[in-house]
Amino acid sequence: MPDREQVELGVQLLERLEHAELPLSEVIDRIETITSDPATTREILDVAEMRGVIDREDGVVHVASGNFLSFQSEVVEKKGEFTCKRCGASISTGYFMQMRAGDLGPFGSSCIRKVTGRE
Known part of the structure; x- marks a missing residue:
């Protein structure tokens, strides 16, 4: 399920x-x-x-929506020891997408652009 x-x-x-x-x-x-x-x-x-x-x-x-994620208010940058949720790389800066259902991340700098469609 x-x-x-x-x-x-x-x-x-x-x-x-x-x-x-x-x-x-x-x-x-x-x-x-x-x-x-x-x-x-x-x-x-x-x-x-x-x-x-x-x-x-x-x-x-x-x-259908065209309601894009705002990097200024809906993507939070945090310092620490993380593993990118998309590529599995070790990262010291993680980017988290803040959505109503919860945070999604961490992502590295290039992966956050890929996941959101900015690249």
Whole structure:
């Protein structure tokens, strides 16, 4: 059974993507920062589609919101010893995305740009 908190966090992540459309593989890459469980990934995509956050067609995900993450107020930088949630690298500065369902991170400087779609 998919974890409800992970599903909610995943849906909120998809709401905040910077691109109007992305290949499904790139969307799954971002979801994998939350979970690697295929059932939870499917649940995130299904719930996001039911809520009108995304549309899926022929391996492409269309993002409806256009409500981008603000780096000034919604991404927090913390110093410490962290492991990047996306690439697994050891980092001394972690970037955390603050969303209603909770914080997502830490990410290194290049991975936070990739996850949010700024790169």
